[in-house]
Amino acid sequence: MSKRIVVPFGPQHPVLPEPIHLDLVLEDELVVDVVPSIGYIHRGLEQLVQKREFTEYVYVAERICGICSFIHALCYCQGIEHIMKIDVPDRARYLRTIWSECSRLHSHLLWLGLFADGMGFENLFMRSWQLRESVLDVFEDTTGGRVIQGTCKVGGVRRDIGQEKLDEMHRTLDSFEEQCRDLGGVFLNDETVKYRLQGLGVISKDDAYALGAAGPTLRGSGVAVDHRETGYAAYGDLGFKPVVETAGDCYARCAVRVRELYSSIDLIRRAIEEMPEGSIDVKVKGTPDGEYFSRAEQPRGEVVHYLRGDGTKHLVRARIRTPTLANIPALVKMLPGAQLADVPVIVLSIDPCISCTER
Amino acid sequence: MQTLLFLILFPILVACLLLFVKRTTLRYAVVALSALAIGGASAYLLIRYASGGAVYFAASSEAADLAMVAIEMALALFIIYMGAKFRNYLAIALAVVQAALIVYLETSFTGSLHAANNLFIDQFSIIMALIIGIIGSLIAVYAVRYMETYHHHHPEVRDRQTMFFFVIFAFLAAMFGLVFSNNLMWVFFFWEVTTIASFLLIGYSETEEATTNAFRALVMNLLGGVAFVTALIFLAATGPASGGIDLARVLASGDAAVVLIPAVLIGFAGITKAALMPFSSWLLGAMVAPTPVSALLHSSTMVKAGVYILVRFAPVFAGTFAGFSVGLVGAVTFVVASAIAISRSDAKSVLAYSTIANLGLIAACAGVGTYMLVWAAILLIVFHAVAKSLLFLGTGAIEHRIGSRNIEEMEGLIVRMPKMAVMMFIGIAGMFLAPFGMLVSKWAAIEAFVQAPFGLVFIAILAYGSAVTVFFWAKWMGKLVTVTRNAERVEKGFLEEPWAPLYITTGLVVAAVFLFPVISSTLIEPYVLAIYGVTAHLAQTNVAIMLLMMALLLVLPVSFFLLGRTAKHLPVYMGGRPATPDLHFAGSLGMTREATTQNYYLTEYFGEARLFRPGAAVCIVLILASWILAGVAL
Amino acid sequence: MAFLKRSPWILHYDASSCNGCDIEVLACLTPLYDVERFGIINTGNPKHADILLITGGINEQNRPVVKNLYEQMPEPKVVVAIGACAATGGIFRECYNIAGGVDKVIPVDVYVPGCAARPEQIIDGVVKALGILEEKRMKMTGEAQAKKEPRLAAEAGEGR
């Protein structure tokens, strides 16, 4: 007689705002088997390329996911620009970098909050989200939208940030950084947090690489892969070094994200300081004809937009591979052997973005 | 005295009669009638002797003594024969040693082998007699139908029911003899009979496992037997100073140091018989026997003999370090066995560990031996016997209906066998919940230990132990009351056990709560008073509160009928997934899965593998310590 | 009386939205918007919830889930569809896997527009829902009363 408990986990679940479902098989509270299942957010938006003009599709692209919205749009636009051989003005590249990094800040803070909630640390959740609001305020002031910015377009960006606003942002960065470091300190040093995270959901360097993991999940295991190193947007000018941790556990993944907060703040600061003058967009003429695998670094890892045009206004195919999809195999490997209490923590530790995953 | 003799001899008569009864219905009639007679006689004892103090009877002994020695020798030969047959040389060796010691005793100390009074009765004996007479014979009645079904389910087992019932009644006779004897030689004789009887009953099914376990029980009990004989030799040798083999004199002996050594040795015999650690394995092994045997061993006979003798010697243990040591064996057994019970899913195994734990608690009380603790110990014996017999009988009945005695399989019993579930519920409540008996006794023990010297050690152990107890009982209870859907009602099996014994024991569990103030004041308190000169009792207010709680428990179910009517029924929440009422939900990979809910067993922390060895090691050290301390005291 | 208005507990379900509205729903709970001021608690359990907040345009796999959640909520209950997707399917309306609006599956009481709906909008939506919730409660108690009254009347009649 087996002493096993079969528990459905999700799709409706209080701590994960998005539906994912796992069939957990527990012994006492030890996870012995787990079968994931997704598909609750699959909308089929890849097919919309056949209905929307390639310039309009940016709006769809940024709604692939409301958290990494800007970077999806960026990745899509870069892909089209590559196919059409459009050179984006410098200022637009810098602005894109700033918004990308703001996205990363907002996403990481959001994730830190959810992660804290996953551990049952409510106050930390509140604090993370409180900090995140200041990033959203910047978004609202510079783009007009809080979570969906709608500011990237093929050939550049739709809005400029005035010098005044840039200066203000630069001024407030220091105090923002200090608050972030306070917050990060709790995640990295608090004993109860460490107790919950260290040694949990370990995935070795080789495994992470072999399973095709992406982003902080990969970097937390000691593999330095960060697409910003390829120098898209303004990263090439600003210089960038990936954040890497080696332990491969939930704590390492958390540490990667915390330290990425600091590096993002640094990038924004330098981007504001080195902001070039000039126009923010170029006129787009013609239609895309060709194919390209456009890649960019999302908060969750490497995103791939495969775009293929045939010279008409409509693309033939857009295929979007998002980091969470790549991290699911790693997740399946991480869960067995954990405690039930750790399941939400481990699931969150890959920073799942289901609406990205399923498009 | 006639009643005493009747109670000892009548069961033997019935036993012999049953050797010739082959038909179940006839056997049922015989067993039921004799049960009635035995129960009636025990009740008569209560009426006749409860009000007075201890009464001694100088039963003539010459012939009886001789017969006893002869039977003892015969039993030794039987053990040697069985040992040779199954190649268990340890048993042979122990039997030989024991026989040699008896012969030595009989030949060397002929002068001091006479007790002034061979039989006696006091309130403690009455309590034991009631337990044996009522619960023991109820189990016997239950066993008749049970065994019929048992053979129906297990065609591979040879039908030896005549032998079975012979042994059962012989067992009862021996138990009566044991609690009525004032002559320690007699006590030892009956002691040996229970050993052999349990050996035969455990080995009933004749499977390899049964035989092995039977021999394990035999060997461990023989160890105790050897210690017992040694104590007798010591007593006989120390003659008048210790009081010889006269129980009453021994207990009243002024030379506490001299008596302590035999007390510790007999206490060791009690520890083996009561299956305290490290000897707990025989009682667990005894689970292979048919369930009525387990019920008998656990509730009214055998192990109770062990704690009976310990409680008898409690005044000797009181205030000595040796006694403290013996008490600690019990306390450690209590906490370790309770903890191991968490990791078990086999109902009988849980019951066994719980028995071991409770016997440990009784032993702890007896070892420390203050008047309050003796009071608590006797209360524990009573309540444990009642509740545990119900649980065993219930488990047996359930096993026959659902084909398993695994707690997990009892899920939803409230739907499948409502009457049975309620009875089990009451039985389990009786084991650990206020205001039921065991809890009251535990509470009394805590209050008593606080006042005992170095009682803090026991309190600490008790605090952990009772916390652990709540866990495993409550989760079993939870399994019973789970309301499962689409479960079939199997209350009426193809061969019905008589429900009467179950109803009666259930009634006893509930009645014990209402009656325990009376039990305490008429039986336990006078006994304690007689021995210690002071006695303990529960405060009136607390008794009143507990009766109020019990009344509430009886009234609350009424709300069941008042509340439920207007409610809308919905299936359980399954994370939003479509689910059927019987807990099937749409799982991953397109499969429909069933959400199963199993209990927690925390094997990693409370497993037998992890806890048994350390526990046993501590207990062995403590037992050795008790010997050394007793020796030092001399 | 009318405690319901002061203590609406919400259940949030993401029925294939882009996360934008979901994180705004969550943001409502956090210090800057703090809907607990109105007694709102995110319960995450339909059996405890009064208001079901749904985001997203309901895809094929979500249909039974949304229905199940709705059925599991005890009366009185209201449904608030948050964001353009939940109202009509929004920008994903034409996707092959989007049913197009929550009202295709369960009755919706309040629609909150926006892409993504802002926290203030969500608060407004919930406040609007409270009124409807109260109406439903009155109706519910009224019905219970209505059921009771004829019986009482009948009993009284018999007595006479």
Place this chain on the structure above:
Amino acid sequence: MGLFEMTRTVFRNLVRGPATRRYPAVPARTSPLTRGHVAFDPATCRSCGLCSRRCPCEAIRIEKEEKVWEIDRMRCIACGDCVEGCPFGSLTMEREYFPPVVEHVVERHTITYVKPEKPAKKPAEEGAGAGA
């Protein structure tokens, strides 16, 4: 001391008081760029239909003959593309968002633009068509 890392934040919160924006009492925080909802000026629309064509979610419908401009608020994602695309400035992006509704209705406006008596030097083609 790693045990109570959060202590500082807690005390700061206690001292500084809540950070909450008390929304219904205090109006929502917006910026000049905030994309609340699209406002339509029927007096200037020349029914060119550009807005309708640019809308990525087809929330805007225009019927030139009936002189009707429709917007489905429940479909609009407030991207502002129509506003950028409108050649006549008939559409503006307002900061205030559209309030929640109980019933889902499509907003209809009757275009009141009247072609000036004297045709302008460069009459917009669509506008002329609509005016006919």
Place this chain on the structure above:
Amino acid sequence: MNWLIGAVLFLILAPVAGGLIAGIDRKITARMQGRVGPPLLQPFYDVGKLFEKENVVVTTAQNFYVLAYLVFIALSGAIFFAGGDLLLVVFAFTLAHVFLVLGAYAVHSPYSHIGAERELIQVMAYEPMIILAAVGLYMVTGSFYVAGIAAATAPAIIYLPGVFLGLAVILTIKLRKSPFDISTSHHAHQEIVKGITTEFSGSTLGEVEIAHWYENVFLLGLVYLFFAWNPVIGIVAVAVTYVVEIFIDNVTARVRWQAALKSGWLAALLGIANLAILSYMTIGGA
């Protein structure tokens, strides 16, 4: 008749006090999180709301168990405030919790089942310490009766600092505060939804809430006993203890059940050490 007055006052006033305490708790928690928080009377609104809701059950039996839980929690608190035997109070308290657990078992849902198991683990974790607290108070005051303990002039806290600390640890469990809120709480939804209360709704959930109020008042009464020699200090100490518990709640993550169990038992060890020293001192002194 003092005892009767105590019991009746408890039965009537404890829900009011408990609800207010819960309201203050939520308010302070919100402040610690930089939020405004709900109105002070929010807990009453919540419970009022719950009684307005439709009665929805999985099985009718659940309502019975929850009612029994409420009754016995109230009863154990009443015995406490009537000045009864502390050990009896503890046992009645355990009985009440067993009923709650049975209610969760009865519904046969995976979440409430896991919640029930965890609740039992919690009972296992805190039970030794509660018994030891009672024993400790007895050792100082010579009485198991609450009335006797409260009337004692000896400042129990001076003799029992270890016991009090241990009690503070398990109080975290009992008040369902982080880091030990593993079985159910308003915020312990991460892994088991609502744990033990998952399937309770409407008035049944309201009863659970009221039982919590009773329970909290009783627990604070237990804390008070340590300071009973001076009522003013006592009340201040109770308030401080409660605020410290809220503070702990706000600066820790939830731990796994293993740690909860270990902490509970280690707390009991601390209590035992305290009592051992105490008994050594009294024996030495005598």
Place this chain on the structure above:
Amino acid sequence: MTIVSEEQTTTSVALENLLKEVGGLQADGYRLVQIGCTDVGGAYEINYSFDKGYQFRNLRLTVGPETEVPSISGLYWGAFVYENELHDLFGISVTGINIDFKGTFIKTATKYPFSVTRREGDRCRNA
């Protein structure tokens, strides 16, 4: 800080050589980035993308609608997510996936929405 320049190369691969080629890349230390599919007028073009140090290698397999494609999940354990997706969205049967969801990975209102065989059907129900 060195900016790594990114390169993308695409090579065609025949069905029977697929596993061999993929195995070769794995031996070279490439990680799997994605498997994607495009329909090219009645046939499927499946892209197996790999990466090592930002060097992007793409194996292109062109198959007809009814062809069975062998799974590479034996080589890259994580490939099952992409292969299940291929099956659910395109209707390509992939054989030997380590965790085969059998068509339940992504549940769609229309079966195999990207399938070439239903190209002309009404793809967008709400259009």
